[in-house]
Amino acid sequence: MIITYATHFAFICFALAILMNLWKIITAGEIADRILALDSMFINALALMILYGIALGSEVYFEASLIIAMLGFVSTVAYARFILRGNIIE
Amino acid sequence: MFYEYLIAAFLVMAGLFGFVGSFGLLKLNDPMSRLHAPTKATTLGVGGVLLASMLHGAMIEGDPSLHELMITLFLFLTAPVTALFIAKVHIHRHETRQSLPKAGEDGLWATHDVAETAPETDKT
Amino acid sequence: MSLFLIAALPFLGAVFPALLIRAGRNASASAAGLTTFLAFVGLMLHAPAVFRGEVIQVGVDWLPALGLNANFFLDGLGFLFATMILGIGLLIILYARFYLSREDPMGQFYTYLLLFQGAMVGIVLSDNILLLLVFWELTSLSSFLLIGYWKHLPEGRQGARMALAVTGSGGLAMIGGMMILGHIAGSYDLSVILQNKDLIQASPLYLPALILILLGCFTKSAQFPFHFWLPHAMAAPTPVSAYLHSATMVKAGLFLMARLWPVLAGTPEWFYIVATTGLVTMLLGAVIALFKDDLKALLAFSTVSHLGLITMLLGFGTKIAAVTAVFHIINHATFKAALFMSAGIVDHEAHTRDIKRLGGLRHLMPVTATLAIVASLSMAGIPPFNGFLSKEMMLEETVHTLWGGSHYVVPALALVAALFSAAYSFRFIGHVFLGKTRDDYPAKPHDPGFGMWAGPALLITLVILIGLFSAKLAGPLVAVAAGAVIGGAELPYYSLKLWHGLTPALYMSAVAVIGGLILLKMHAPLMRAWNAAPRPEAKQIFDAVMRTLTKLSQIVTDGLHNGAITRYAFLMMLFIIGISYYAYSTGTVATPTRDVQAIGAIPAIAWFCLVVATLAVVAKHRQRQLSLVLIGVVGLVVSLGFNYLSAPDLALTQLSVEVVTMVLLLLALNFMPKDSPVEAPMWVRLRDGGIAVVGGLGAAALIYALMLRDFALPSISEFHLANSYKGGGGTNVVNVILVDFRGYDTFGEIIVLGIAALVIYALTEAVLGTRVRAYLLNRKPDMPQAGDAHPMMMVVATRVMMPLALMVAAYIFFRGHNLPGGGFIAGLIAAIALLMQYMASGFSWASERQRMFYHGTIGSGVLIAAATGLGSWFSGSPFLTSAFGYLHWAPLEEFEWATAALFDLGVFLAVVGAVLLALESLARFAWQPGISSEHAMDINPARDDAAEAAEGEA
């Protein structure tokens, strides 16, 4: 029972976090901030997904989190490299 | 019962840090400082959830698994690189050689070290 | 000789000259002449039967579904025409051999001529109106080639196209008419149609059929107002004019009117349309002919006039008029062909056809003059030549014809026409052959060799003999032919002779001759008046019409297909939405059967993120990189949504595809402008927004309505759920569907990916093979670049990440059959793992170290998948039948194996190869001489210091 409440609490925290990320992505004046916010959003989403796994007692959502952990990084680096170098594979 | 409280504690902690991380993104007023915030979400935020998940799996569901560790491993591997790149973007776009501390004997920081690695670019 | 052979011989003959092009002029002329002669002989063999009144018929089914049969028949009318076509054809072949010059491609000429001849023979022998149509259109086509034969002459090309345009359109109208006629009669066979006069004339479709068929006849026979093409067709070599435009093709229209006379004629509609058209044409042609200085133009309009005459006669609808028509057809063919050939000789010898530059030729070329003068007199209607006979009969008929209640209209106008006819005939004689010899001919004229005047001479002989001994010579032919025209009914009383007594026709003839002489006397002032008078110039009008048509077509075509895909797509959306709405609104909707499912706050927040991000993409789409970031949000939410809605495989796929797509887009964006300008005006954006909103609402409403209803019948996926484990050996039903139930889809899907990579590779090759390569090599980055292209931390992290990522790929691969994952996702992850290496250490460093040949990887992937599928053949099962089982190797536990895994390996390889080949191709664009990545990372103190130390030592 307490886990349920705690999970809900965490859900709400991360959901609010995602909303804040979204706010930043939309409103930030600086592309670096937007990329940062997107990266944060990926990680918060990852947390949400694992929370779902806990809430539902299911393991099938694990891979998606794993992939996000691996791949969110790749897109963030790609966005950043684009600004730094233009060419992301050189 | 103990584990339930432990799990709950991890979850609450995770939620708080996760929230604070993204909150910092809004609150902090200079871009480099904002970069600090998400590292929170990655470390204690997600870390807490992962711990909770592992404990939950092992203790509540009776299906122990440590694969959450892999996620942790990936996050610890990638987060610094992400931060580095975003910092470099910031340095590239907003910092000058003068606005940064001197880079020791090397003279300048890699991001500003343009001529050596790339054909000349004229800022237009 | 079979009618088939007679019809086929000219076509066979057409092949020889084409093949004999190099064998010389005589060879091709002989080949053409021989086949024509054979056909002529073949025809003549049937003469006795035809004159006995028999009808020879042969037939074979060609396209029974349509009622188009290769049926031929030969009756009097057909015999008459076939004789003319083949007989005059022979003379023309002979004539042309001498007429054409050495530079003219003789083989081509005879090929075209025989093609035409075959088509004509086909028309007159057809016993099936569809078959007749085939030949009919063939005459248009082959005459197009003949008129344009002298390709270097603009008049030839223009005349050919004009003729084709006019006769072609008539022909197409006729197709419609014939189809209706066949429809009414219930058969396309002429022999059947001709039996159904009452049925046809009673049908409400009679008039449309009549009009359409007549359009064909009138255009072909140059009847007013379609007469204008014929004079322009005179740009053809004279043998062509003589053949097509006097004796044969223009008579095809007459033939067809005569052929269908039994079922179409006799109604007021027929009378007023046909007779009036004929009358007007006769008059008009005669008048214009008088004012033409070009010999061939004069003859052309004279032909128009005579065709009008015959048309008018057929239009009268009386049997006797039909007889007269047939008789005049024969007469006209003889004297007009002779005249054309004579004109051709004049042209050939004097190098001009301009009457004003001629005169007095009777002294220089007496033979030609004699021939031409006799023919002209016949044309003028002077006894005792054959033209007089039929013209007399014509005038006689006009007197008995009532037009719109008046007795005078037709005879009066016919008389005027006859008068002008006499006048231009006299002018032809007087201004060309009579008068004084001149000394300013472009060339010194003299009579040509026998070969050239033999043809006209033979025809002139006929002109005279028929005139003198008409009843004996032409009588039987006229009888059988006219008998056929009037449909086997009893022939009316008539007599073919010079002297009928003092009939009105005789007075009219006399008036015409005298009047003609007077007109000729007044020719010079009349000519001035004529030239001064304003009148429509057919060619200019036609050209203007054609130009306008072409221009209009260009405007319509270019206006519609202006290259603006934005508009194409808009129209497409509009159409799709409109039609879909129509489909919806004409159907019925029942009440929903399913309840909606409530949800909590988190999905709502995710939805909110999606909405905001999507709207932001639209709002910010001009900032290209930003919109890619925003799309990243959309992709993330969609993946989360899939995961939430019980589709983990989809979430995984979407996530990994997302990353690769992003990388691809960023790679491309590097070369492209970073912003899109505002181009569409506000109203266009509003319009686009409007259609977008409507489309979106439609899609949303549709899926909402669908989700609120149950399947009409249980979904087939229940079978998949039930049999996934039993029959497919896997618990991840989605994966079992992908690799087993619907493995064939997946097979297609990896091929799509493989092709995509091949296309990208080929494209890269194509682009880099052009001057674009130079541009790329010298291209300056359009944004300032930061230093440190290959940061140390990234490289180090990648070194650890790559093996781990490959491990994850392996994990995802092997568990896919039972848990979320599978070959495709694993392939993407593996590809991304390698991609990280490229991003970290650069293209050249990474590609030097990669051991895969991506082409080979794709190929092997597809081959493995296909081979797995084919493997099942050995057990006699269909392609892609899977097998699975369990292996036990002590001391290990049981291993599950499945051929599906092998198939999935194919998928894996294809995906890896395709993604990497695509990315590598793109990266090749960016390669510049300045870029080198000798080392994995740009900054490496260990390396540099070691190097320095080494340098210090040295």
Add this chain to the structure above:
Amino acid sequence: MSMTFLNIEFLVASAVGLLTAAGIYLILRRRTFPVILGLSLLTYGVNIFLFASGRLMVNAPPILNKYAEVPYTDPLPQALVLTAIVISFGMTAVVVMIALAAYLSARDDKIDMPHHPEDEGEDA
């Protein structure tokens, strides 16, 4: 939470609608890049559409459970969407490349083709 539109079906349907609408709007832009963005959005829209054609279920992944009788969502549309995602990925890659090639060759990324109706002389 009692608002009537707060149901899965509505959210999914409206997402489909919005993505479709945004996709259509962007596809009607005049540069290749926004058009490609539009195609991406449209692809999301149609993939969700296809996915939803099997109706929606939460926590019922079509992974057979050996131990319990649990509900499964319709697996077939998922397989179809997977195929569709892969195919549209290939298509996107190709269109991006062709657009790039067109841009590099013409140095212009307008998607509407330049139109040259040559005025020819008299054609006879």
Add this chain to the structure above:
Amino acid sequence: MRLLRRLLPHPILTLLLTLAWVLLTSTWTLNSLVFGFLLGLLIPFLTQPYWPQQMRLKKPIKIIEYILIVLYDIVVANVIVARIVVFKPNAKRQPAWIAVPLDLLTPEAISVLAGTITMTPGTVAADVSAEGHALLVHCLDAPDPDAVRDEIKQRYERRLKEIFE
């Protein structure tokens, strides 16, 4: 021996990968172990070209100590940083750039150090110097930048030097 080197180019990596496989599958069976080991052999073999230099560890045991210290630091620093973020007004915060001269030479060691700096909240490793002899670190709130630099060098770099070089 050479054959062994070729088959087992990176024994640590093989071990790590085998462990990763076991972690991923979470099935503690012999099958899994054997299979994971096979993959642990195969993958380093495939990725060998991308590891041009052998990574050498002088004192591998020290890693554990290092990890524990870092984890402890992460927890503590997180709380501090969270306080700063939530409660400290921006105006009172004193962000700072610090240049940390490096004694470390190998890229691996420098990277681990940079990673550590970033993962311990309050500091972010932002860049290296042009030839890799200094790290640029950004501090969220550093009234005394020199103290931070000294701590980095003392607490982390020293240990890494022991481990790697």
Add this chain to the structure above:
Amino acid sequence: MNHFLIAPVVLPALVAPFIIMVVRHHMDLTRIFSLASTVLLLAISLVLAAQASTGEVQVYELGNWSAPFGIVLVLDRLSAMMVLLTSVLALIINLYVIGSGWDKRGANFHALFQFQLMGIIGAFLTGDAFNLFVFFEVLLIASYGLMIHSGGTRRFQAGVQYVVYNLLGSTLFLFALGTLYSVTGTLNMADLAVRVAEIPAEDTALLRVGAVMLLLVFAIKAAVIPLHFWLPASYANAPLPVAALFAIMTKVGAYAILRMYTLVFGPDLGTTEGLAGAWLMPAALVTLMIGAIGILGSYRIGRLVAFGAITSMGTLLTAIALFSPESVAAALYYTLHSTLAAAFLFLVADLISERQGIEITAQRLMPQSGLIAVLFFTGAIAMAGMPPLSGFLGKLLVLDAARDHGMVWWIWGTILIGSLITILGMARAGSLLFWKSHSIPVAPSAETSQQPYEEEANEQDDTAERSAPAALPFVACFALLSGLILLTIFAGPASHYAEATAAQLFAPEIYIEAVLGKVTP
């Protein structure tokens, strides 16, 4: 199990990767394998056609899963005919491409060519609606590659449009499939037929939307106005031999309309009544007319033929829209004709544009002018539907089939006037290209090389080789011409096959029973 059914799909699917992997760098070997594959394909198609001509419907259950749960291939007269047509065309075009050296002007031509064949044949054979989508995508993506083969600015620009437009079509396809699956719960076409027939009359709207969207998808492929806009620019800017191959692609759309709207949404089905009839006929007529006008209004040879293809699609769709056994038989006969004719004219257009460039203007006399003129003339006759070639017979069949239709006057008028405009346009082009050239003095000059994409011409291209007259292209042209002639001479048997095919289409029970076994009501 008759593995011949899968053979024409698997064969190119094996040959293409083999070419990529093994012989990619050896042009001669690549050609040999590609050609061998095409020849074999033709042989297989002949066997299939022979099997189908018995009237039996054969089913191939892929993965050994019975319909409707797995994917099945279905061979009936229609699919056999289309496969055979594809194989014939493929062989001829392959010869042409090899002879003209087009395949050397860019990478991976033969692999893409084989994949293209696989996609087309797969689409003809499949009995599953979603699989049809997959194979549409296979054939499309291969066509993208072939379309931009050897590159060039305009070709790329047209390529972007072609891809974007077709991607919209593919999206619509998925919308349609989602809707149909959501309503019926199945994807198998025979099963769809059974289930659609059982849809209650009070809830038809959603199914109708799905059905009509599907029809629109096929209409895009079949270039029905106003969904045809992709065609002119892409065909005209594609390498013309590729455009010749594309002549079959529009037929895929027509095929799919025929298949779906006889099998699943048959003319007697109340649920989907009026969906096709309401707009397809007028749209087809407008298509015909726009195509004809386009022929007259074209100033480039490729575009001219492209509009010719649109015209013939208009005629074909007119026949299909009549939806009677007679009209469908006419449509099928016309399909054979128009595919060969369009391909033929595209090849001739390539012969011309290789020598004179792509503009329809009078230029100096081209090499082999006489022979090419003959070919163009016959091609134009075929395209315009003039006698004596099969186009005329096809048109007569269509006209005849339209006799009892309410719009008969519109249909006849449009077809006939369309023919006239086509004739005028062809005559204009022909006289400019071949006749007017004779009035231009022969003056050898450097600036007369008029390669269409000269500015981007691949440096590796051997221009000498390009202009060297080769026999093989003419062999290919004459092969197509012979096809047309045979189709004319043997119009009886051909139309008999078409009639039998139409009859089979209008008796879908045989198909359904073959796929699903005995249908239990």
